[in-house]
Amino acid sequence: MKIIKEANYEALSKKSAEIIRAQVSENPASVLGLATGSTPTGTYEELVRMYKQGAVDFAKVSAFNLDEYFPIKKSSDQSYDYFMKQQFFRHVNVAKTFIPNGEAPDYAAECENYEKQVAESGGIDLQLLGIGNNGHIGFNEPNDYFPAATHYVMLDESTIKANARFFANESDVPRHAITMGIRTIFKAKKILLLASGAGKAEIVKQMVSGKITPQNPSSILQLHPDVTIIVDNDAGRLL
Ligand code: F6R
Numbered sequence: 416m417k418i419i420k421e422a423n424y425e426a427l428s429k430k431s432a433e434i435i436r437a438q439v440s441e442n443p444a445s446v447l448g449l450a451t452g453s454t455p456t457g458t459y460e461e462l463v464r465m466y467k468q469g470a471v472d473f474a475k476v477s478a479f480n481l482d483e484y485f486p487i488k489k490s491s492d493q494s495y496d497y498f499m500k501q502q503f504f505r506h507v508n509v510a511k512t513f514i515p516n517g518e519a520p521d522y523a524a525e526c527e528n529y530e531k532q533v534a535e536s537g538g539i540d541l542q543l544l545g546i547g548n549n550g551h552i553g554f555n556e557p558n559d560y561f562p563a564a565t566h567y568v569m570l571d572e573s574t575i576k577a578n579a580r581f582f583a584n585e586s587d588v589p590r591h592a593i594t595m596g597i598r599t600i601f602k603a604k605k606i607l608l609l610a611s612g613a614g615k616a617e618i619v620k621q622m623v624s625g626k627i628t629p630q631n632p633s634s635i636l637q638l639h640p641d642v643t644i645i646v647d648n649d650a651g652r653l654l
Contacts, residue, residue, distance in 0.1 A: 416623060416636065417643045420651045424611045427647045428457025431543070431609055434643065435462060436471045438541045438605070444475040448542030448600070449503075450553075451480065451495045454609045455543060459503040466507045477511040477536050478504075481544070481553040481600070484589035485525075485567060487517035493581055515565070515593035522567045526593055530565040533599055542603035546610050549573045550618050550631035554594035557630045563598035567591060597635055606642045608633075610650040619646055620653040 421427040435458070439445050449455070465471045480495055489496040496514045504512055513532055519525035533539065544552050549571055555562060556571040569591055570578075579585035600606070610619045622633040623644065629635075636642050646654070 418623065418651070418654060419643065419645045420654075421645060421647050423647050424457055427609060427611055427645050428461050430645050431455070431458040431607060432461035432465060434607055435541065435543070436465055439471055439473065439476055442540060443472065444477075445540045446536045446538065447476060447478045448539040448544075448595075448603055449478050449480050449499065450543045450545050451482075451498045451502075452545045454545040454611050456502055458543070458609070463503065463506040473507050473509040476509050478509050478513065479533055479536065479539060479595075480512075480514040481542075482592050482594035483515040483517045485515070485517050485519075485522050485591045485593050487589055489516075489518060493587075517593070522591075522593060526565045526567055529593065529595075530599060533565070533595070539603035541605045541607060542600055544600070544606060544608040546608060546615060546618060546622065546633050547571075547574055548577055548614060548618060550622065550633045552597075552608070552633050552636070553600060554592040555597055555600075555632040557632065559629060561597040561629045561632065561635060564596040565593065565599055566596055568594055597632060601635070601639060604641060606636060606639055608636065608642065608644045609646075610644065611647045613649040613652065615646075615650040616653045619644070619650050623654060 483495045487494045515529050554568050575588045627634045
């Protein structure tokens with residue numbers, strides 16, 4: 416694991432966007448894996464800025480998002496579909512975008528379909544990740560095994576509480592989601608994980624040097640051959 420410490424969130428976002436820009440410049444037809452949540456918003460902002468300046472071109476890029484609530488209307492402003500359009504896709508020229516369909520009639524078929532689409536793309540070149548306070552990556556919640564493929568998941572109480580900030584009430588947070596599995600994520604050639612803020616310091620330490628256990632899904636990243644972790648001073652203070 417390569418660990419990069421940045422002074423603050425702004426510097427972290429710039430560094431992360433630069434790594435993604437370099438990936439796309441090296442391989443213009445890159446397949447990117449993308450994340451939602453608070454942590455990557457600065458990265459998307461920076462990438463949009465770079466795109467507008469002509470420093471990066473996504474015309475041949477495909478992008479697969481990690482996860483989506485289920486069920487949820489794409490038009491709902493809490494859906495990850497909506498988030499990605501607002502934060503990133505409507506500002507840039509990514510050729511093909513994929514997000515699990517929160518409106519699918521059958522979640523099991525949607526999981527299978529999504530896994531197939533990722534495989535058919537030739538595989539993810541660079542996967543961007545955040546980390547949950549409970550160690551989740553995507554919505555792979557603490558469990559007694561590592562779920563391999565894209566699957567339907569019941570969200571942890573702690574995830575529902577953490578994500579309530581995006582909803583009017585905690586009771587409005589969907590209880591389920593579709594997420595890429597650990598194998599889906601692990602097959603990415605490169606992984607770039609971002610963590611910001613003091614609240615992530617303990618789980619970041621556990622991810623980097625704690626026991627490898629499905630109770631902390633992020634710990635499996637210790638076994639991936641090409642992981643870069645960018646932390647700001649607060650999130651990295653126990654490293
Ligand atoms: C988002 C995702 C989640 C988040 C994690 C951290 O697509 O898969 O794993 O990365 O919950 O969220 P923030 O960045 O809001 O702290």
